[in-house]
Amino acid sequence: MTNQIELSGVNKHYGAFHALKNINLSIAKGTFVALVGPSGCGKSTLLRSLAGLESISAGELKIAGELMTNVPPRKRDVAMVFQSYALYPHMTVEQNLTYSLRIRGVAKAEAKKAAEEVAATTGLSHLLKRYPRELSGGQRQRVAMSRAIIRHPKAFLFDEPLSNLDAALRVHMRKEIRALHDRLNATSVYVTHDQIEAMTMADHVVVMREGIIEQQGRPLDLYDTPANKFVAGFIGSPAMNFIPAVVAEDGSSVTIDLGTVKHTLSVDHQLQPGRKVTLGVRPEHITITSPGQGTFDVPVGVVESTGSSTFVTAETTPELTIVETGRGNARAGETIGISVNAAQLHLFDETSGIRI
Ligand SMILES: Nc1ncnc2c1ncn2[C@@H]1O[C@H](COP(=O)(O)OP(=O)(O)OP(=O)(O)O)[C@@H](O)[C@H]1O
Ligand SMILES: [Mg+2]
Known part of the structure; x- marks a missing residue:
């Protein structure tokens, strides 16, 4: 089966700045792909290259099996949905929806019917006569989605479409977008x-x-087996704890140094004694016990509870974050025992950060 989107060896330079470096990505039809990464890592550049809003400097980009090198944005048949919605303020919802069809020569009555059909799937039927300023943020986002859907594009490209919405609406809209994608x-x-x-x-x-x-x-899979320290720290919330460690004489345990706490932990690996590594442990994989009952004891710093879970900071160097379900029993200033399971430890090379 051909992939709906295929990038091979894609590079993008903005003058001397190398924004995309040898990107290889295959996306099968029907797939929902998320691009994540810190600000400035090239996410929008990659998306805009797909849409044809940026030209690529090297490599190949195909949509539905067709090479896009010389295909202008209008002919790529992809729909972008932005955070800013980009709705036409002087047009009603219906006009916003039918506009792209009308400029493609679709007859008025047919465009109106298409708008009504799409509005029914996105819950906008009762809002077709309103102007964007008369809509809530979530409703505007739905109009932006509808405007993309009405064109039956080969792919939907979303650039942070929900970042203007409040937390509750964001959670709601992400389910809605995923359900629409599936439908x-x-x-x-x-x-x-x-x-x-x-x-x-x-x-x-x-x-x-x-x-x-x-x-x-x-x-x-990214959560369970991150390929390197960067991915390990990026995926998962709160972020994975990283602890400097040295492989012990036996090669199957590591000595960790947390300032006041020094301890030896078994690991599921056979390694070169003396090798410097970074031990990774997720906050949710540390269990709190009574003092003396766990793997080692640590002093408790800040304790923050959301009701459903509690974040405990151990006052070690580096600090450790521990997540407990419910309210927990740890109190600031006290000592607790913590225990970790060797199977849930991650090991990274100290220098390269690559998973061992
Ligand atoms: N037109 C341009 N000219 C020069 N540099 C650019 C241009 N557009 C983007 N860049 C640079 O390319 C890099 C990637 O930008 P991009 O917008 O793709 O990042 P991003 O991952 O989408 O970030 P954010 O999460 O902040 O939106 C940034 O360092 C940015 O400054
Ligand atoms: Mg961006």
């Missing part, structure tokens, strides 16, 4: 810097940093 059997590329959004919405997550793809795969 339309669409192919979607969704840019976000919110890794939770990426993890919950996507079939395939692409983690970028400084113009390169650090890792791509299924969301939980």
Whole structure:
């Protein structure tokens, strides 16, 4: 089967600045892909290159099997949905929806029918006569989505479409967008810097940093086996704890140094004694025990509870973050025991950051 979107060896330079570095990405039809990474890593550049709004400096970009090199944006048959909605303020919802069809020569009555059909799927039927200024943020975002859907594009390209919405609406809209994607059997590329959004919405997550793809795969595979320290720290919230460690004489345990706490932990590996490594442990994989009952004891610093979970900071160097379900028993200023499971530890090379 040909992929709906295929990038091979794609590079993009803005003058001397190398914004995309050898990007290889294959997206099968029907897939929801999330592009994540810190600000400035090249997410929008990649999306805009797909849409034809940026030209690429080297490599190949195909949509539905067709090479896009000389195809202008209008002819690419992809729809972009932005955070700013980009609705026409002087047009009603219906006119916003029918506009792109009308300029393509679709007859008035047919365009109106198409708008009504799309509005019914996106819950806008009762708002067709309103102007954008008369809509809530979520409703405007739905108009922007509808305007993309009405064109039956080969792919939907989303650039942080929900970042203007409040937290509750964002959670609601991400379910709505994913449900629409499934209903339309669409192919979607969704840019976000919110890794939770990426993890919950996507079939395939692409983690970028400084113009390169650090890792791509299924969301939980990235969580379980991050390829390097960067991905390990980026995926998962709160972020993974990183602890400097040295492989002990036996080669199957490491000595960690947390300032006041020094301890030896078994690891599921056989390594060169003396090798410097970074130990990674997720906050949710540390269990709190009574003092003396865990792997080692630590002093408790800040304790923050949201009701459903509690974040405990251990006052070590570096600090450790621990997440407990519920309210927990840790109190600031007290000592607790903590225990970790060797199977849930991650090891990275100290210098390269690559997973061991
Ligand atoms: N037209 C341009 N000319 C020069 N440099 C540019 C241009 N557009 C983007 N860049 C640079 O390319 C890099 C990638 O930008 P891009 O907009 O793709 O980042 P991003 O990952 O979308 O970030 P954000 O999360 O902040 O939106 C940035 O360092 C940016 O400054
Ligand atoms: Mg961007």
